[in-house]
Amino acid sequence: MNKTIIWSVFLGTMLISCRGDRNKGIPVVNLEALHAVPLDHSIDKLAKDTTFIDVTLPPNARIDELSQEELGLLKAAAYRFYQHVRLENNQYRVDLKDPKVLHISEPVIKAYEQAISSTNHFADSMAKTGQVIQLPPVSEEYLKNLLK
Incomplete structure (x- = not known):
């Protein structure tokens, strides 16, 4: 199966905490969409340092409704979180003993944990x-692309 299709299936299942009309844009916690939307500013420093990230979004927020600043915060938080995710026996495992080390608000961490569970x-x-889908590992390439 094509790697792009696998990523689309994987990331498409991460449509959590967005219970509104799905025909009105792309849900915020769709990591494929976060990955695909370019930023007009660098988030490299934010993603890699210990500045606390707290993203307060309206219920059922959609990517097309967010500012570049909000998108940057979500992508930086995803970068930090998914560094602690590994693939084991075709299941994603979060290898994180203390979520506080991420310096991300609890609701954002819970959203990403729910995405993994889903x-x-x-x-x-x-x-x-009988339809086995091989989930792709969270690669360095994917993480680097979140920073763009």
Whole structure:
């Protein structure tokens, strides 16, 4: 299966905490969309330092409704969080003993944890129907692309 298709399936399942009309733009916690939307400013320093990230968004916020600043915060938070995610037996595992070391607000961390749980559940449910989908690892290339 094409790597792009696998990433799309993986990241498409990360549509958590967005229960509004899905026809009105792309949900905020869709990491494929976060990855694809370019920024007009650098977030390299923010993503790699210990500045606290707290993103307060309206309920059911969509990517097309966010400012460049909000997108930058979400991408920096994703960069920090997904550095602690690894693929093991076709399941994503968060290897993080103390979430406080990420310097990200608890609601954002919980959203990413729920995204991992949803993705793992999706892979399990597909396997039960005989359609095994190999989830891709979170690569350095993907993490670097979040910084753009």
